[in-house]
Amino acid sequence: MENSTLISIEALKKIFPTSGGKFTALNGINLTIGKAEFTGVVGPSGSGKTTLLNIIGSLDTPSEGRAVVLGQSISDLNVKQAALLRRSKLGFIFQSYNLLPVYTVFENVEFPLLLLKLDESQRKKMVLESLEWLGLTDKIKSKPAQLSGGECQRVAIARAMVKKPEIVLADEPTANLDAANSHNILKTMVQLNNELKTTFVFATHDDKVISYLKRKISLIDGKVLKDEIIKN
Amino acid sequence: MIRFLFKGIFRDRQRSLLPVIVATIGVMLTVTLFCWLNGFLNDSIELNARFSTGHVKIMTAPYAKHIDQVPNDLALTGVDTLMKKLKSDFPDITWEERIHFGGLIDAPDKNGETREQGPAIGFGIDMLSGDKSEIGRFNLVKSLRRGRLPEKPGEILISELFSQKLKVNPGDTVTFIGSTMNGAMAMANFKIAGTISFGTIGMDRGSVIIDLKDIRSVLDMDNAAGEIVGYLPGNYYDEAAASKVVRRFHMLFPPSNDEYAPTIVTLSEQNNLGQMMGQIKQVGGFVVFVFVLSMSLVFWNAGLLGGLRRYIEFGTRLAIGEDYSHIYKTMIYESILIGIVGSITGTIVGLTISLYLQNHGLDIGSMMKNASIMMPAVFHARITPLAFFIGFIPGLLSTVAGTALSGIGIYKRKTAQLFKELEA
Ligand SMILES: Nc1ncnc2c1ncn2[C@@H]1O[C@H](COP(=O)(O)OP(=O)(O)O)[C@@H](O)[C@H]1O
Ligand SMILES: [Mg+2]
Numbered sequence: 001m002e003n004s005t006l007i008s009i010e011a012l013k014k015i016f017p018t019s020g021g022k023f024t025a026l027n028g029i030n031l032t033i034g035k036a037e038f039t040g041v042v043g044p045s046g047s048g049k050t051t052l053l054n055i056i057g058s059l060d061t062p063s064e065g066r067a068v069v070l071g072q073s074i075s076d077l078n079v080k081q082a083a084l085l086r087r088s089k090l091g092f093i094f095q096s097y098n099l100l101p102v103y104t105v106f107e108n109v110e111f112p113l114l115l116l117k118l119d120e121s122q123r124k125k126m127v128l129e130s131l132e133w134l135g136l137t138d139k140i141k142s143k144p145a146q147l148s149g150g151e152c153q154r155v156a157i158a159r160a161m162v163k164k165p166e167i168v169l170a171d172e173p174t175a176n177l178d179a180a181n182s183h184n185i186l187k188t189m190v191q192l193n194n195e196l197k198t199t200f201v202f203a204t205h206d207d208k209v210i211s212y213l214k215r216k217i218s219l220i221d222g223k224v225l226k227d228e229i230i231k232n
Numbered sequence: 233m234i235r236f237l238f239k240g241i242f243r244d245r246q247r248s249l250l251p252v253i254v255a256t257i258g259v260m261l262t263v264t265l266f267c268w269l270n271g272f273l274n275d276s277i278e279l280n281a282r283f284s285t286g287h288v289k290i291m292t293a294p295y296a297k298h299i300d301q302v303p304n305d306l307a308l309t310g311v312d313t314l315m316k317k318l319k320s321d322f323p324d325i326t327w328e329e330r331i332h333f334g335g336l337i338d339a340p341d342k343n344g345e346t347r348e349q350g351p352a353i354g355f356g357i358d359m360l361s362g363d364k365s366e367i368g369r370f371n372l373v374k375s376l377r378r379g380r381l382p383e384k385p386g387e388i389l390i391s392e393l394f395s396q397k398l399k400v401n402p403g404d405t406v407t408f409i410g411s412t413m414n415g416a417m418a419m420a421n422f423k424i425a426g427t428i429s430f431g432t433i434g435m436d437r438g439s440v441i442i443d444l445k446d447i448r449s450v451l452d453m454d455n456a457a458g459e460i461v462g463y464l465p466g467n468y469y470d471e472a473a474a475s476k477v478v479r480r481f482h483m484l485f486p487p488s489n490d491e492y493a494p495t496i497v498t499l500s501e502q503n504n505l506g507q508m509m510g511q512i513k514q515v516g517g518f519v520v521f522v523f524v525l526s527m528s529l530v531f532w533n534a535g536l537l538g539g540l541r542r543y544i545e546f547g548t549r550l551a552i553g554e555d556y557s558h559i560y561k562t563m564i565y566e567s568i569l570i571g572i573v574g575s576i577t578g579t580i581v582g583l584t585i586s587l588y589l590q591n592h593g594l595d596i597g598s599m600m601k602n603a604s605i606m607m608p609a610v611f612h613a614r615i616t617p618l619a620f621f622i623g624f625i626p627g628l629l630s631t632v633a634g635t636a637l638s639g640i641g642i643y644k645r646k647t648a649q650l651f652k653e654l655e656a
Binding site for chain 1: 233236239240243244544545547548550551552553554555556557558
């Protein structure tokens with residue numbers, strides 16, 4: 001583990017109200033994640049991976065316990081503060097890419113910078129730089145519908161990386177990709193992790209992803225079963 | 233940011249084209265209806281002003297009170313001096329003396345016995361003095377159906393319908409039977425110079441038009457007139473200008489004990505025209521209100537459907553770091569844009585239709601054969617300055633209100649829930 005702690009979770013519980021009563025999706029999680037980690041939350045479907053990532057990403061709040069991300073306790077943030085945290089410090093990558101279909105590749109990647117109110121020349125420089133990392137410079141003017149799945153996910157990564165966030169949260173990023181594309185994307189992310197020291201947190205049950213992880217947190221029924229450093 | 237969103241909305245036809253079309257149609261209907269109401273109001277006012285009320289009218293108080301019975305025994309007297317005073321004190325107002333009268337028109341056979349007879353509504357107006365302004369005001373040249381206009385005393389015009397009813401033609405002689413100003417029986421023969429048809433319901437049945445001098449001598453009304461009508465410069469009725477004339481008149485003719493002293497009323501105080509103007513304005517307001525309401529419902533629903541389509545977009549934008557209120561605000565901005573574009577196109581289309589209706593009109597005469605009120609038989613639209621803006625009320629209000637309502641539906645969902653829907 002690296003020296004400075006970015007994410008610190010203590011006795012975290014997430015209980016969802018259901019039609020039949022309550023459902024405990026996370027049941028007492030304790031963990032810390034430091035700078036420049038390349039960590040995966042691994043477990044079968046329904047084990048609570050997405051719920052955990054959503055809380056770290058301030059899209060959801062803990063029912064009990066604490067989740068402190070970049071020095072801010074998620075429970076204490078109001079919606080505006082949570083949005084500010086996501087806007088300035090966090091990047092998201094989804095299984096289904098979630099690109100905005102009416103916008104070009106350039107515009108999709110530009111969007112987070114518009115929210116940060118950067119000026120046009122600065123935006124252009126950062127977008128082009130990010131597209132270059134992902135090898136997308138020749139697709140600038142394409143619309144998502146004209147791209148392959150692998151290319152779409154690259155655009156999504158470029159969008160997450162463009163503002164150089166502290167933490168990137170990637171929920172099943174390879175689930176819709178074939179093996180070649182999955183490896184390709186993972187290699188790029190490893191490289192970004194090395195060069196920019198961005199912290200990556202995955203939620204996955206894909207062995208291809210797991211093979212790139214430097215740390216594997218195994219989750220079952222909302223509990224951490226194992227937390228191991230992987231040395232390749 | 234705004235530019236970015238507007239780029240998106242124009243690329244997404246379902247979000248731009250359809251709402252713009254809906255807004256356009258609603259705005260177009262509002263503008264057209266508004267212009268049409270205005271035209272109807274304007275035509276009715278103009279028609280009444282020309283034939284009946286003037287922009288202001290001077291009568292004796294008792295005459296005004298019983299005006300329906302055309303009580304010429306209560307007419308203004310000493311009209312010569314009154315007219316001179318009016319012309320010098322109100323140089324920009326056009327004053328005309330008129331005598332309205334009732335009576336019978338009798339069409340005799342060869343032996344002088346009554347062949348046909350009918351009640352007449354008479355207009356005594358100046359046709360022979362050389363001043364053609366009353367001829368113009370009654371639109372006599374264009375309304376002439378057969379024969380010609382009167383050229384010398386003893387000649388009259390009667391309405392075409394009336395001539396058919398009496399089976400008389402230009403050149404025939406008819407007898408007018410009525411009562412003089414003093415209550416005696418009046419009887420005179422007139423030669424029909426021509427027939428007229430005004431295209432105005434109520435004016436085309438039993439009208440008889442006689443030169444003012446002629447009717448004065450028949451009714452014993454020398455130097456008298458039932459009414460003096462006044463027309464504002466520009467021949468356009470303006471309530472404020474008319475009221476100004478009234479105020480000035482009251483200053484120049486202070487109230488006196490003479491029961492037959494001249495009094496003045498404005499157009500809106502006659503023939504229920506003021507009430508009609510008020511009602512038409514209310515109808516106009518109601519039309520706008522109905523369009524705002526119904527279009528808001530359409531946009532509310534369209535917004536909800538659009539919101540469903542845009543869950544992925546909203547969820548993603550939330551994740552990227554927008555907050556709800558910002559997304560909500562941008563939805564409102566989008567609706568304002570749609571509203572403005574729809575209002576502009578709708579106003580352009582509506583004004584185009586109205587311009588056509590203003591120039592060509594819509595003939596409702598055949599639908600209104602039996603109406604007795606004085607109403608134009610051809611409806612014209614009339615474009616007023618307000619017509620350029622009125623459409624923006626339903627155009628903008630409905631798009632924004634509809635979006636605001638549907639936005640609340642989306643706004644109420646919790647972040648995580650929206651996000652879950654996004655995952656699925
Ligand atoms: N909003 C919710 N309401 C009720 N139950 C939920 C909700 N979100 C997740 N769950 C439940 O919590 C459990 C964990 O879900 P999730 O974190 O999505 O698992 P994973 O990502 O590991 O597949 C699942 O059983 C799921 O049904
Ligand atoms: Mg999941």
